[in-house]
Amino acid sequence: MFAAERRQLILEMVRANGAVSLRELARVVQTSEVTVRRDVRALEAEGLLDRRHGGAVLPGGFTRESGFPQKSHLATAEKTAIADLAAGLVDEGEAVVVGAGTTTQELARRLARVPGLTVVTNSLLVAQALAHANRVEVVMTGGTLRGSNYALVGSGAEQSLQGLRVSRAFLSGSGLTAERGLSTSNMLSASVDRALVQAAAEVVVLADHTKLGTDTMFQTVPTDVITRLVTDEPPPHDDRALTELQALADQGVQIAVAGPGAGSGPAGGEGGPAAPGRQQPRLGGPPPARGTEEGLPLPGPRRNHPHPPGPGPGATLRGAMPLAEQPGPGGRVADLAPRRR
DSSP: OOOOHHHHHHHHHHHHSEEEHHEEEHHHHHHHHHHHHHHHHHHHHHSSSSETTTTEEEEEEGGOOOOOOTTTTTTTHHHHHHHHHHHTTTTTTEEEOOOSSSHHHHHHHTTTTEEEEEEEEEHHHHHHHTTOOOEEEEEOOOOOHHHHHTTTESHHOOOOOOOOOOOEEOOOOOOOEEEHHHHHHHHHHHHHHHHHHTEEEEEEEEOOOOTTTTOOEEEEGGGGGGGGEEEOOOOOOHHHHEEEEHHHHHTTTTEEEEEETTSOOTTTTTSSOOTTTOOOOOOOOOSSSSSSSSOOOOOOSSOOOOOOOOOSSEEEETTTEEEEEEEEEEEEEEOOOOOOO
């Protein structure tokens, strides 16, 4: 296939889906991801699409947000790996809040078999994934339905979260940077996510490597409020994502990286739900600056959480990030430690 034909097909796929991963583009045009990346760069130079880490999207800048059908085609394997790893953080009998998003939907499928769990959510997709889990109680917020991502937003959603107290919040978003934290392209979604954060003792962000280093219009969770980040391992050539991970670790965010082989279990809750006695992923990063109080920690910047285990024998991921390896649910877990100053 000639370059012009490849690029025309790539453009047609992006226009049809809104967003397509490089892996999927390479599969369809039957060439390498390196060649596809070069084609995407050329199309971006013509203003026909925008590059994202791991994919290509319709042009639109800070204010554009892809809908659920488009997002569901981006970084699917990575989202599965992240969901497998994050599910290991949840224990029997806990109460958690789970925000809207395709990654949190994958997490919900794995939480369906956690006995005694209570899940508060503003996402219809999360609720649907848990609808037939007879040992999980699902609490929906009020609010107005936002059809593009099947989430309840607005004052009704925010008011229904007042007075709520849970152990942790699991949130996703459109972008994550060390400078601004988690962000999204929609003001109403950002406002509800902030209300979800206020209800939780700690905040766990689920973000695949394509979102690292991406900044969007509305800040939802500042970096100093993020307790943990669960992500996948960036490709060796992705210097921006690697640099962003190190910067997040330097600011005190505990980071769990799902390595190769994670996310291999079946979807739909069969491939790695948390269970009593299951090994928890070890999370890197320094302990929080604040001391640990007895009982449930209070909401607020840098929520209290247990001190992470010390580093173990490890490898080095390109980008000068110290890593330690330990087996974890669904695959390898890599721990990031802060740089020595």
